[in-house]
Amino acid sequence: MKVKGIDVDPHTRCSHYHTDVDIIAIKFHCCNEYYACYACHQETASHSATKWPQDQWNEQAILCGNCQHELTINEYMSTSNCPQCNSLFNEKCSNHFHLYFDVTRESSRH
Structure with missing residues (x-):
């Protein structure tokens, strides 16, 4: 799976x-393309990012850089590791959920 960004390694x-x-890596709602992070999208895409609306959080939009397993947004927001290979994800990423997902009316999911 192609992941866009700046100096992206094989593990995203x-x-x-x-x-x-x-x-x-996160598939951006605006372009349906995987990027390593919001800064990579901001610096390399020719358009502004849009957030995933809550009614689409069952879409596969998260890619594990270790095994290439795709997770839904809901799955990703409720775990700290890949359900396929058990690799740990950076728990601090939840600090950036508001950049990718419409969390304005979110109940406590994380």
């Missing part, structure tokens, strides 16, 4: 986020 890490647990 990029120049902005490159620790051992930075192994997810």
Whole structure:
């Protein structure tokens, strides 16, 4: 699966986020393309990002950079590791949910 961004490695890490647990890519709602992070999208896409509306959170939009398993947004928001390969995800990513997902009316999911 092609993941766009700046200096993206085989595990979806990029120049902005490159620790051992930075192994997810996000399919952006606006273009249906996987990017390593919001900064990569902002710096390389020719359009503004849009957020995933809550009624589409069952869409597969998260890619595990370790095993290439796709997760739905709901699955991703409710776990800290890949259900396929058990690799840990960066728990601090939840601080950025508001950049990718419409969390304005969200109940406590995380």
